[in-house]
Amino acid sequence: SIHLKENQHPLAKRGKPGSFLLTKINDDTLSREYLEMMSSQILDVANTNDSSTVEISKTGASVIQHEDYRIAITHPPFSESFEITIVHPIIQLSLEDYAISEKLMERLSDRAEGIVISGAPGSGKSTLASGLANFYHNKGKIVKTFESPRDLQVEPGITQYSKLDGSFDNTADILLLVRPDYTVFDEVRRREDFRTFADLRLTGVGMVGVVHANSPLDAIQRFIGKIELGIIPNVLDTVVFVKDGQIQKVYDLELKVKVPSGMTESDLARPVIEIRNFDDNLLEHEIYTFGEENVIVPVGKKSKIGIEKLAEDKIRETFKKYDPRAQVEILSENRVKVLVDEQYIPSIIGRGGSNINELEKQLQIHVDVVKKDSEHYNLDSSDLPFSFSESKTALIFNVSKEYTAMHADIYVNDDYITSTRIGKKGQIKIPKRSDVGRNLTKLASSQNDIQLFLKDF
Template sequence: MRTGMSEGLRIVPDTSAVIDGILSEKIEQGEFVDAEIHVPEAVVAELEAQANRGLEIGLKGLEELKKLQKMAEDGEIYLDFTGERPSYNQIRLASDGEIDALIRESAIELDATFVTGDKVHSLVAKAKGLDVLLLRADPEKFGPLLVDQFFEPDIMSVHLKNKVPPMAKRGSIGDVKYVKIRDDPCTYDEIKAISNELLSRARSDRDSFFEISFNGASVLQIRDMRIAIANPPFSDDIEITVVRPIASMRFEDYRLSDVLKERIGAQRGILISGPPGSGKSTFASGVAVYLNDLGFVVKTMESPRDLQVPPEITQYAPLDGRLENTADVLLLVRPDYTIYDEVRKTVDFEIFADMRLAGVGMIGVVHANRAVDAIQRLIGRVELGVIPQVVDTVIFIDKGEVAKVQILEFTVKVPSGMTEADLARPVILISDLETGASEFEIYTYGEQIVVMPIGDQATRKPSWDLAEGNVKNVISDYAKGPVEVEMTSDHRALVKVKEKDLPRIIGKGGRTIGDIEKILGIHIDVREIDESKSKQDPDFGSPEPRNAGYGRQESDIIDFRPIIERTKRHLILKVPELATRDVEVYAGEEFIFTATVSRHGDIKIRVGSDVAYEILGAMDVGKPVMVRLD
């Protein structure tokens, strides 16, 4: 017969004691011999409610009751269920202490020892005058976990599923392979035993905790391991994923330029981007330690908390389930830097932007396949005009290395590919930090926001070479001088010709260029060729002689007869052939005024002005109104 220090003890456990498996563990260790265990119906009701919601802790507690029932049948203990079953409202208010109050009442009625694993419950029970036994696991006595058997030094994650052989991601950050680590498939009992042990450890270990608990899903953090447990109906079968860090790099181990180090230490808005498993969090941890060593106050916002940082850096989780509340507290703490791990949802980007605009140095970790993709995730979530104030640096991590760094600047300019000065607009310019080369532009075009690659980033299709040749052949039938053609999209081409060839290609009223567009099936923008380039390029031949004085040679002068329309407010001269050009307007041979033709090919003159009277008077006496290039 076994002997124990608690023979004949009358016990009333609370819910935490049942979930933690304290009772069965003590019985197996030879304690609580012949103990009377009275489980309140309130405990059973709470466990049932949790299990019905798919919470792992509820299922684990019911497994413990089943185990105690077996021990009672074997004569090791006396077990019964006592008290009244709580009402629906009492179960709903369990978090407010209603269930715990019922359990304590059962202990008072039976004059029993109240057993709990919760410190707060033990203090309340003592205040009520109860005999309390607080049983918590000794951290120094924690042994290896069942899941530890699957890990080896080069394994970063283990994937267990019922009826499937154990799988693992093995290798280094730059070379990861998904491999089978055992031929025999996992059984339900095996995975359930691993799950129960992990749940117990998360509750009893002070360095471990529950991150998330949903219907069918739980996320735990046990020391440096992040565990996700999935159950039906959330998943098709029980599954456990355990992830642990295998790489721990110092900031000095990364090959970083002095320019980048200076930007990181200047309280900026920085995004650390990269695909899953690329080493983003490892780099973020290194940055946190680096900034802490520089004397900055560094905090983290994480859900779940899995950054590997020293104790000096406090890691904050969602406060009351919301990171917005965490941000409110952090603004009162006044950190110099906040590392925001997993900026993913719209609310995450809004919190990031709010804290950055409040003056906090922010470093966010974002999933993205390219550096520019991380920036695009801000669009629609943060006002376009303030993006460079929220994020001015993007660090792209690939295979554990800093592969690219882009910087953002705000300017007003004509976007690349556009030539008309009146198209200037606010533009976010994205450049490479090391080379200074511009790579992307972000701007509004109509109601859309465009992210346009420029320079070497612009994508050019092989089919455009053939299309440019076809366009050049057709335009050459109308132009006597050189022709330059550049495809800007599948359906648009930019054509540059000499100034004197413009009228021939555009034609009266734009009819000629319209016919050309119908032949080619694309839209054509016609511009004057860069004369300075043509003089330097031998392919263009010798430049044409021009008068040294004002105007052109008589043989070069070309007049255009405008279409004249009159509205209530304006007299409109239509010359689409000369769109955006500076011109002179004549009545016969008499000069009237100079003007700039709009990009729509119009010259608008206010009705009632002296110029309007002159033009109308010339028309009345039969003088032709002509427009001539200035």
């Protein structure tokens, strides 16, 4: 970007998201007369050139979009002095240029229809939004954008809408008549923007919203109070946080009726929005009404100590006789859930339930025997040989190409880390900046600490 201000040296901001450097272009001091002449020429071109549009024109401020240059002109009485700022996109990226896991790519491609891209100014949100718009367009979807100014770098087949009669509400009325599959809203900021975003999503339009926020939780927080709490998971299903031009965190939202974490009485059950880390499905936060306030509460991993830890170990040892990788979850003082592989369930239950009844008498608790789901290790899976390498942004596991499109579990020193899909050419790519990538880097001191197991889906 170029920054030209009255009685100051011209400045340029160079670099990429996360590593910008402000430098002086030359030692000349810019006069008001020079900047007025320049702004007059810019406005003349904008009014006569088909590739230029005046996006905003108010007393003391104008915003012009000339091809892919966004030009903001401010002067008194709006600003204390004359200033011209010219912004040009650094780079145009496709989704393939990001370190996106196979799991997230499947989500964006097949399931996600209420996406929020959040991040600080200059973090690369709009670049990712442009890549996502082009991705859906290339999949044969009808894609539109809501922008003011219209500066997203998208394919010619994507129509870019601005405010109609000064309001995106009016634009939304027209949008529903053209039947889009996806709409990119850059950016959702004002209260009416949040309502328009929610209204379009609830009508069935796939929405991608760009929101300024310092964290993914802040992005979710901005929707609270603008729309009803209970419909937030229906409006947002995927929250992506961008930092330094890369996807750093992804959250998944789901509405449940339950007792909030940390509370014990069953009569305290209420609608709770669970915010889970998309990479490992770990519950990190909950949103619910407490008194008259809507609160976001962090959910820490409960540490088991004392008698509870001893009880869990005792129960686990009992069921390891049937499944060496049995997992135990204590539900209450007299009830536990045991997760085992499906093939061992008949032997645990026994004929007519005789064996499980005997085990319950022995342990003096009620036992729920549950088949392990896709997040847990499956004993039928086989140890996968692999080679390991790294790129600048990802940890790469290479297995035989015959396993392409199959699923694998990743363990470090026998501790489950994540489940993932084996991609093209037999590669598993784990973004270094993701929670899974950080866990692998932290827990594994060498390749020998890591195990891959092929899953039988």
